[in-house]
Amino acid sequence: MTRHEGDEKRRRDDAGRPALSENDPRLEPARLDTERRLLDRTWANGRGLIAWISDTDHKAIGRRFLVTAFGFFTLGGILAGLMRIQLARPENTFLNPDLYNQIFTMHGTTMMFLFAVPVVLAMGVYLVPLMVGARAIAFPRMLNYGYWMFLFGGIFLYVMFFLNTGPDAGWFSYPPLAGPEFGYGKRSDVWAQLITFTEVSGLIVATCLVCTIFKLRTPGMSLNRMPLFVWAMLIVSFMVIFAMPSIVISSTCLILDRLVSTHIYNQAEGGDPILWQHLFWFFGHPEVYIIFLPALGMMSEVIATFSRRRVFGYIEMVLSMAATAFIGFGVWVHHMFTTGLPQFGQSFFTAASIMIVVPTSIQIFNWIATLWTARRLRLATPFLYMASFFFVFIIGGLTGVMLASVPLDRQVHDTYFVVAHFHYVLIGGSTFPLLGGLFFWFPKMTGRMMSERLGQASFWLLFVGFNLTFFPMHLLGLEGMPRRVYTYQAAMGWERLNLLATLGAAIIFVALVVYLINILVSLRHGAVAGDNPWGASTLEWATSSPPPPYNFSPQPTVASREPLWHTELTPPPIVGLDPSKREVLVTYLLDAEPDHRYPMPGPSLWPFLAAIATSGMFVWSIFQAQGVVWGSIPIFVTLVGWFWPTKGKKALQHGVHGRLALGDSLS
Amino acid sequence: MPHFQSILHPAGIQAARVSHLWWVMFWICAAVWCAVALGAAIAIARGHRGTSMASERQLGTSVAIAGGISVVALVALLFQSVVTGRALDTLHSPDALVITVTGNQWWWDVQYDHPVPSLRVTTANEIHIPVGRPVRFNLFSNDVIHSLWIPNLQGKIDLVPGRLNELWLRADRPGVFRGQCAEFCGLQHAKMALVVVAEPSDDFERWLAGNRAPAPAPITPEQQRGKDVVERGPCAMCHNIAGTQAGGRSAPDLTHVATRSTIGAGSLPNTRGYLAGWIADPQHVKPGNRMPPPGLRDEELQAVLAYLETLK
């Protein structure tokens, strides 16, 4: 035994060990039933508005995140529809330029910050604790706070938009246009503060996911037995943690330039508007991989399930996602190829931007290999959404390689070619898999199956509508149509393709309405789903649909990467977690051996109150600098209330060795 | 579809190099897409039948080969891109024509440089260049970030306040091309275009010489009246007409406005009717632009139009 192993063993010996117990009476059906009733009581959330607000169940919060994100998706889609109506004809007067500029800014901002990132994090919030066999997510009250910050940020943005103070400088808000001299009123401040709301929310969710994945995996789930979706969420969480600080800085400095006359982006006084672009895109490029990687994880889970075999090349899949994430931090300058930066530096970013295709292509080939050797592949709706990736996303990926080339980028940058590219990669690479994933996990979340017929209809409508909308945009860009223009002249000859794109947008709208109808109808009348209607292999399918608040009883352990496909290897489930407290099992990082029990905090109103206080401070501080100081006082008060422990808890448990009498409170 | 603002119809060497790069990349990418789409389609068909007997090792080899081919394709694309980039840089020449373009919200100030100050030319929103001679643009901005883009001739470069950026191009055939601002610069970004006329050297020199002269003197009384209105009214506060008392610098130079084919930075054709509408109410055509309605009476407007028509 090495010294390290010896230390570990000594630590475990000192503190009490997990033990295998044969013929354990606690696994008898009657005892399990009693325990489940106790767990039902302990983990119950209560009814009523306050209980709903205070809920710390990751599944409830995850569902809330999903519904809210899709709400913003709808708003963003309506905004896109308005843009398409305006652009359907040359010199159209449906929208005036000011409204159009606000609308395209709101569309991009909504889709990127209020839909694309929150929705993939939401899937993680819902699925990750289930997939790793945990009873809860780490830091559930902080997660609750993160949700309210997301919601309040979005509400703030839209209220300001309806007050004609919506941001109007594009979703990436370049100064000097967004700066104090040319950005009128509070519009760009609203944008910058929305960023702060969503970044706080994102960073919180990322922290919860990292802690859950590292420390709450059920025994037996060593790192090499984690599902690929969990790996994707782990890598994405690290990307969030490393990338978001950059936009926190840049947006804060923009507010400071506008509010208190700093000169960070003011070239006349020693600042530089290009600094904004560096800081923004250092975040902005990893942001799109944050949106993309969870979809890759969902692809793997659905493809494996429908192929009835594990995804080919597990290690390569993990390393590919990690490599994509890592390289993704080194390509940001490809958004700045037209700013006049030195050519030598630009070549490095061309090479990196081309190289990043390699890990993704490895993933694609591994999926193809998986499908090739599938055992009677089911072509149901979730699979269709995943399969479309091979036809849709790849177009976007290849136009991305084109954009990586400096000479070509200097022609097509800021044209509809780029608009086509990013919609192909974002919708083809993330939204299609997301819709497939939602269809796939809908039975687990709600206990009902979605309608296969409506699913097929909405899929084909979306496939056709999407391509009809965005494929012509490649040609529009090549024929000279720039981005972010509220109108164009008839003489340019762009009318027919624009009309086609608008028609496609109408079809997309119908497709999404059908999908929504499917959801609403299935909630009421869908076929009742059992635990594992698709025959999948991962742990979330080892419990009821929907799962109880405590996820599992008893908590299963695993001995393979596909626990539900290898029931002959059934390892012993967990007993001994106290059902009268919300106890979860914390394990060691590498091998997931049991370490200690941790009492999770229950529902609390404080996170909601803290979010209100924080929102108040954020909104105040874009109008008055002193808002930062005075607005912090309510935040401090709510945080104290949140972290102050409630009286009457037993202070120390049996099993603690220390200098205090067991069971005494210390107050 | 007309092709006077098109990447795929190059009229100069820089755009031609990029257009060539585009087609190389397009065909390679199309081939890759077809291969992957075909592979995926076959895999789905096979998987649906469920009869594949391929071993894990065979799959591994196939993936490795596919990965290898991808890397080769990507390297080829990278190589082609670097070669094109290098070629684009070779246009530097000591006898280039030097033009300084300054971006404003939402128009282009154009200055033809010359060591002798009296031989410099200032105009706006329309650029003439001689065919076959390299042109170097020095690019500045007076306010926000803009981007000069003439797709038939060259890729774009941003006009960044506080920086000097350079753009090199050369027209290889005569023609009239359109460029447009390609970095969102505010309310009227959509209507910040410019006209680029590539013409034979002689024609160009004639145009340049004509533009060096100050504004011609008015002949008829109506034209004289128009000149008076321009000099004494609001026009002179922003616009410059060389040789008159209109010396404003914050709006397009109007000394030879009658030679230009468009007004409002490419928003409207430069005909009497459109010009009348523009002057009477600039906010109607290009809402939010910096020109306020000058509040001219009808006969003043007619006089101004008559005078402007003489500014050739």
Next chain:
Amino acid sequence: MTHLREGYGGRGPVALDVSALPNYAFGHRSLMWWATACMMVIEGMVFAMIVMSYIYLKGRVPHWPPSGPPPDLRWGTVNTAILLASCLPNALAKKAAERFDLTKVRLWLVVCLVFAAAFNAVRFVEFSALNVRWDSNGYGSIVWVLLGFHTTHVLTDFLDSSVLTALALFGPMEAHKFVDVSENALYWYFVVLSWLPIYAVIYFAPRIV
């Protein structure tokens, strides 16, 4: 759940009994450590990006500072000394927490707070000794942003340490609250260590380079 109970090989249902495990753990075994670690990375990246912006802006102008003297060394150095000295009571508080020694925890947390209060008071003076305003020029702006973010960082840590101290003095202290004290001490080390490169940048970058 029945499919998980197959295949026991005739031994009857076997369970993994975890009831003997403790309900707390220190260091990287605890959830709080990992959350603190994430927080440290986030804040570290924030400081790194501001420092990168400082370096970037410095490269754009010929003189740095563009006008006026660099920040006075005195108060920044005094504060650095205070921060470094605060590591001692911090270490003692951490050790006491890991021994569940409540008396010592209370003592050393209060001492730490005194150091933190002193630091914040001197920081107030430090701002006025920077010899430049935030709205003078790009240099002034980025220096104030850098020092300002660090101050927010220290101030919030001071506030949450005082809540923890109040809890230790007056509230019910459970096992995992001792873990919180230990993690808070770890975070304080980060606060001290992350100050050192910022101190170097603000006070020495304009003098040396």
